[in-house]
Amino acid sequence: MSTHAPANATQRLDVEGAIGIVTVAYPPVNALSRSMRQAIIDGIAAAQAHPDVQAIVFICDGRTFLAGADITEFGKPPQAPSLYEAQDLIENSTKPVIAAIHGTSLGGGLEVALCCHYRVAVPSAKCGLPEVHLGLLPGAGGTQRLPRIVGAAKALDYITAGTHIPASECLASGLVDAVVPEGELRAGAVAFARQVLAEGRPLRKVRDSDDKVLPFRGKPELFADFRQANAKRFRGFLAPEYNIRCIEAAVNLPFDEGKAVERKLFLELVGGIQSQAQRYAFFAERAAAKIPDVPDDTPTVKVASVGIIGAGTMGGGIAMCFANAGIPVTIVETAPAALDKGLAVVRRNYENTAKKGKLTAEQVEKRMGLLTGSVDMNSLAGCDLVIEAVFENMAIKKEIFAKLDAICKPGAVLATNTSALDVNEIATAAASRPEAVVGMHFFSPANVMKLLEVVRGAKTSHTALATAMQIGKKIGKVAVVSGVCPGFIGNRMLRARGEQAQAMLMEGAMPWDIDRVLYDFGMPMGPFAMSDLAGLDIGWSKETSKSSTVREVLCEMDRRGQKTGAGYYDYDDKRNAKPSEVTRQIVRDFMAKAGQTTRPISDDEILERTVYAMVNEAAKILEEGIALRASDIDTVYINGYGWPVYRGGPMFYADTVGPATVVDKLQAYGERMGAGFSISPLLLKLAAEGRFFTR
Ligand code: 3H9
Numbered sequence: 001m002s003t004h005a006p007a008n009a010t011q012r013l014d015v016e017g018a019i020g021i022v023t024v025a026y027p028p029v030n031a032l033s034r035s036m037r038q039a040i041i042d043g044i045a046a047a048q049a050h051p052d053v054q055a056i057v058f059i060c061d062g063r064t065f066l067a068g069a070d071i072t073e074f075g076k077p078p079q080a081p082s083l084y085e086a087q088d089l090i091e092n093s094t095k096p097v098i099a100a101i102h103g104t105s106l107g108g109g110l111e112v113a114l115c116c117h118y119r120v121a122v123p124s125a126k127c128g129l130p131e132v133h134l135g136l137l138p139g140a141g142g143t144q145r146l147p148r149i150v151g152a153a154k155a156l157d158y159i160t161a162g163t164h165i166p167a168s169e170c171l172a173s174g175l176v177d178a179v180v181p182e183g184e185l186r187a188g189a190v191a192f193a194r195q196v197l198a199e200g201r202p203l204r205k206v207r208d209s210d211d212k213v214l215p216f217r218g219k220p221e222l223f224a225d226f227r228q229a230n231a232k233r234f235r236g237f238l239a240p241e242y243n244i245r246c247i248e249a250a251v252n253l254p255f256d257e258g259k260a261v262e263r264k265l266f267l268e269l270v271g272g273i274q275s276q277a278q279r280y281a282f283f284a285e286r287a288a289a290k291i292p293d294v295p296d297d298t299p300t301v302k303v304a305s306v307g308i309i310g311a312g313t314m315g316g317g318i319a320m321c322f323a324n325a326g327i328p329v330t331i332v333e334t335a336p337a338a339l340d341k342g343l344a345v346v347r348r349n350y351e352n353t354a355k356k357g358k359l360t361a362e363q364v365e366k367r368m369g370l371l372t373g374s375v376d377m378n379s380l381a382g383c384d385l386v387i388e389a390v391f392e393n394m395a396i397k398k399e400i401f402a403k404l405d406a407i408c409k410p411g412a413v414l415a416t417n418t419s420a421l422d423v424n425e426i427a428t429a430a431a432s433r434p435e436a437v438v439g440m441h442f443f444s445p446a447n448v449m450k451l452l453e454v455v456r457g458a459k460t461s462h463t464a465l466a467t468a469m470q471i472g473k474k475i476g477k478v479a480v481v482s483g484v485c486p487g488f489i490g491n492r493m494l495r496a497r498g499e500q501a502q503a504m505l506m507e508g509a510m511p512w513d514i515d516r517v518l519y520d521f522g523m524p525m526g527p528f529a530m531s532d533l534a535g536l537d538i539g540w541s542k543e544t545s546k547s548s549t550v551r552e553v554l555c556e557m558d559r560r561g562q563k564t565g566a567g568y569y570d571y572d573d574k575r576n577a578k579p580s581e582v583t584r585q586i587v588r589d590f591m592a593k594a595g596q597t598t599r600p601i602s603d604d605e606i607l608e609r610t611v612y613a614m615v616n617e618a619a620k621i622l623e624e625g626i627a628l629r630a631s632d633i634d635t636v637y638i639n640g641y642g643w644p645v646y647r648g649g650p651m652f653y654a655d656t657v658g659p660a661t662v663v664d665k666l667q668a669y670g671e672r673m674g675a676g677f678s679i680s681p682l683l684l685k686l687a688a689e690g691r692f693f694t695r
Contacts, residue, residue, distance in 0.1 A: 009036035011043035013050065019193045020053030020095075021186065022046070025061035032108045033070035034079040040086045040112070048093055055193040056097045058090070058116060059186060064103025065125070066112055071134065071279055074270050083108055083140050091115040096196050096203055100189035101125045101176065104164060111140035114149075117204045118196060119176040120189045121167045127175055130162035132239045134282060135275030135646060139266030143246035144258045145206040149174050152216040152251050156226050159247065160240045207255045216251045223248050236522045236644055238274050273656060277648030280694065281638055284631035284649070288480045289469060291628065298466040301413055303327065303474075307383035309400055311342025311373070314417055315389035317446030320346055321475040323367040324447070330372045330379050339373045346371065349447065381407050385471060387440055389417040394425065401429035401437065413464045415440040416455075420487045423457040435461035438468045441488060442477075443640045451640030452477035453488050478639045483626035489618075489636045492626075493650070494527075496617035500609040501527045503674055505550065505587055508598035509606060511568040512579045517606040522644025527610075529577060532567035536560050553586050608665045613673065615654040615662055619680035622693075630693035651693040663687040 009026035022043035026036045040058075047056045060066060069083065090097050090112065099105075099113035101121040110127050113119050121127070129138040129146060137143055138159065147155035150173045158165060170176040180188025195201075216222055223244055227234075234240040242265045249261040269275050290296075306322045308315050311333045319329045333339035350364040359367075372379075377400075380386050386408060388400050397416060404414050414436045416426050427437035439455025452472040456465055465481070472479030482488040487495055501514050515526025525533070536551050537560040545552045554560070554567060559582070561567035562575055569577035591598065618633045627633050634649020647653045654662050664687075666679055686692065 007035075009033065009039040011039035013043055013046045015050060015052055016190060017194075018052065018054040018197060019057060019190050020047035020050055020055070021057045021059060021190065023059050023061055027062050029064055029067035029104075030060045030062060030109070031067055031070040032083055032112070033073065034081075036066070036070070037081050037083055037086050041081055041089055044086070044089050044093065044097070048089075048095060054095055055197050056093065056095055057100050057186070057189045057193050058097055058112075059100040059189060060102070062103075065099075065101045065105040066109030067104055068107030068109050068130070069140075071282060074136075074279060075276065083112070087112060087115040087140060091205055091207070093117075094203070096193070096201065098189055098193045098196065100185050101127065101167075102185050104128070106164070107131050107138060107142070108140050111138055111142045111145070114141065114145040114206050118178075118192065118201075119170075120178045120180055120185070120192045121170060121176045122182050122185050122188075123167050123179055124182060125167045125170075125176075126164040127167075127170050128162060128164040129159050130164070132160055132162045132237075132243055133278065135237070135239045135272070135278035136269050137239060137243045137246055137262065137266055139262060139270070141207070141259055141262070143243060143262050144250045144255055146175075147213050147247055147250045148206050148209050149212060151212045152222060152247055153226075155247050155250075156223075156244065159243050160230065160234070213251045218252070220248075237646055238272065239269055239278075242269055274646040277646050277652055277656075280631070280648050280652055281634065281645050284635045285478055285639075287629065288478065288632050288635045289473065291465065291469070291481055294462045294466055298462045300463060300467040300470050301384050301411060303384045303413075303467065303471045305330070305383050305385075307332065307380035307386040308389055309377070309380075309386065310389040310391075311339050312389070312391070313345075313444060314442060314446055316342045316346045316349075317444065317448075318387055318389055318417065318442050319371055320349065320367070320447035321442070321477070323370040325475045326370070327475075328370045328372070330374055330383060332374050332377055332380060334375065336375055339375060343368075343371065343373055377403055378407055380404070381409060383408065383412060385413045385415065385467065387415045387417055389442075392418060392421060394421055397421065397426050398429035401426055402431070405430040405432055412436065413438060413467050415468060417442055418455075420491055422486075423455045423484050424459070427457045427459055434459040436464050438464045439482075439484075439488070440468055440472070441482075443490075449640060450476070450478045451490070451636060452479045453482045453490060453636065453640070454479050455482050455484060455488055457484055478635060480632045480636050480639075481628055482636075483624070485621070485624070485626050489621055489627050489633055490640050492621060493614045493617045493633075493637070494641065496613040497610045498527055499674060500613045502550075503672065504601055504606060504609065506591055506594065506596055507601060507672070508591075508596075509601040510579065510584060510587065512577075513601070514606050514610070517603045518610060520603075521607060521611070522647060524642035528568040532561040532569055532571075532577070534561065535563060536567050550583070550586050550590060554583065557582070559583075605669070609669055609673065611650065611653070612662050612666055613677075615650050616666060616677075616680050616683055618650055619683040619686075619693075623680060623682040634694070648694075655692040655694050658687075659683055659692065660687040660690070 011024045014021045024039045047053050097116040099116040099119045102125050105113050105127045129142045131138050167179050171179050178192050246262045249258040305328050307330045308319050309332050311331050319331050322329045353359045354364050415438050419441055423439040427434040430437050438460045441453035443449035443451050454468045469479045511528035515529045518526040537555050540555045547553050559566040565571050568583050570580040621627050630651040634651050637643035637649050638645045
């Protein structure tokens with residue numbers, strides 16, 4: 001459980017007339033640990049036994065209703081009482097039980113609420129079954145009860161996406177019976193309970209109502225269509241399919257038989273490596289927010305206004321992140337035309353989102369209204385945080401930071417969005433306050449990608465660092481601290497992978513061979529498809545190009561990636577990629593020139609050389625102290641590079657194959673790994689001692 005959790009949950013019963021109010025608490029999120037299950041049982045039993053109580057309100061103290069099972073208990077021997085015991089006690093109560101929901105009622109938490117006879121919520125509450133994100137399925141009746149309220153089609157959507165359903169939608173679908181005013185949950189729930197008694201409403205059990213599932217009985221096409229429509233999204237994951245099978249069981253079988261299917265499939269998932277990886281990733285993400293020498297109570301700058309320098313793709317995307325969070329942004333460009341162009345792109349992005357029905361026209365205007373353009377850097381004088389997002393040129397960045405040093409108010413945090421440059425050198429330019437400088441490396445498209453690498457320079461103050469981490473969370477990013485080195489955590493590892501990919505190209509593997517292996521491993525695309533997407537001409541110039549690499553030759557032929565219809569691959573007008581004979585010939589020509597002969601390269605070799613090279617680089621990143629912990633590296637890769645979360649990140653994956661195996665393989669590949677390649681001492685040590693990165 002949380003590092004902040006107390007030893008035991010608490011419960012108390014208050015009696016107001018005929019209503020017994022059972023309040024339970026187990027900070028921070030009221031997870032259903034053993035002691036919380038016991039507290040629920042004790043509280044409900046006390047209310048049931050109380051002679052004055054005729055109806056029971058079940059409510060939680062603290063910031064949320066029950067947020068689900070205690071994830072740390074999975075994989076350990078079960079401890080009584082079980083969640084089912086608590087659920088049965090509630091569902092079979094002869095006095096109606098009303099769940100009073102605030103915050104998030106998730107997973108096992110919602111499954112408890114679904115055993116109550118009625119549910120009320122405040123407008124800000126959300127309900128959901130997010131187990132799929134942990135490689136699981138709702139194992140306490142959720143897959144059987146939710147479809148009985150919202151129908152099979154909606155249940156498929158909600159459960160396979162782990163949606164946090166807003167209270168208004170819960171009310172519309174019948175998932176909650178009433179929404180009561182914000183801040184008045186207890187009183188609202190008590191009033192509702194009185195109404196239940198006054199109207200003599202029945203002890204409604206979700207398990208007994210079949211009308212929402214019967215229309216789908218014997219109709220496998222609903223499920224077949226759903227599987228097909230979502231095949232891409234579910235690729236590689238076990239849990240979505242298992243969840244679908246449970247909902248099929250809810251539709252086609254009586255409740256108890258459906259529940260038995262759910263139980264069987266839950267046990268399969270919880271014991272498997274995918275769920276283990278996804279649960280690990282959940283805690284890894286939360287651990288990343290903790291910086292050992294920067295305490296939680298470090299003073300931070302309240303960021304009420306942000307300045308962004310550069311209205312290009314990155315600057316515009318970053319501006320959207322803040323506008324989405326309701327924070328006003330001043331965007332500075334060098335010329336009005338560039339500024340107008342950048343703001344027009346932002347508007348177009350918002351309007352496209354609105355076309356998909358995900359924003360209203362009013363919301364688009366509200367967000368655009370938070371953006372102010374300027375061609376004068378002095379407009380940044382009042383900003384609490386300024387993020388420089390111009391192209392990667394040290395001289396220009398230093399010039400900007402020198403100006404910011406002169407312009408910005410005392411206490412402002414000055415951030416650079418560099419993806420590879422030396423943050424310490426940039427900080428020297430802010431001569432009077434290098435401690436205010438921090439890296440905030442967003443990933444493209446910045447308004448979409450979850451990862452934020454927060455780069456801690458040698459002089460970065462605790463306040464600047466903590467502010468960057470905190471504001472990162474506020475704008476919905478997963479922030480991970482990195483030290484200063486070329487490429488930081490993510491791109492430095494990507495470079496190690498790229499070197500192996502390029503080397504194998506010269507040994508006889510084609511770009512599509514390498515890409516296919518990494519795609520099948522679960523990555524969204526391989527390195528060559530990624531280069532085509534990003535543009536092969538990043539950092540390339542016609543004037544200096546010397547036909548010295550495959551990439552240079554491709555660019556010289558105007559094969560600069562997807563945008564020109566050709567790169568490593570050929571593209572049709574829908575941007576579908578096809579292996580290219582042109583590229584094949586260029587590669588063969590390079591090989592001939594270098595006197596290299598083609599040899600068969602197995603899929604295993606492709607996978608091991610690319611992935612183990614990354615693991616090796618990551619081990620160096622760890623031993624140099626660039627990353628604080630192995631799990632931070634995994635968090636970077638899952639959130640910024642599309643690493644399949646069901647494999648838990650490169651470090652977790654290395655542990656599943658074993659550091660000793662990684663070392664054996666790297667040694668076996670020997671000289672093929674390249675002249676400059678060396679195995680990390682940390683990796684060697686772990687292998688020799690039979691230890692692991694993440695456990
Ligand atoms: C389930 O229910 C299975 C069932 O079907 C039953 C089967 C039989 N357990 O995220 P935060 C910790 S599966 C243990 O920073 P927020 C978290 O690690 C579960 N610990 O707060 C952190 O610890 P620390 C289904 C948990 O306000 C602290 O609490 N439920 C759990 O940003 C604060 O968390 C879910 O998947 C947990 N369940 O967000 C919900 N949850 O202080 C998972 C949190 O040491 N939880 N912790 O860093 C969440 O999505 C978010 O925590 C929540 C709050 C939205 C609730």
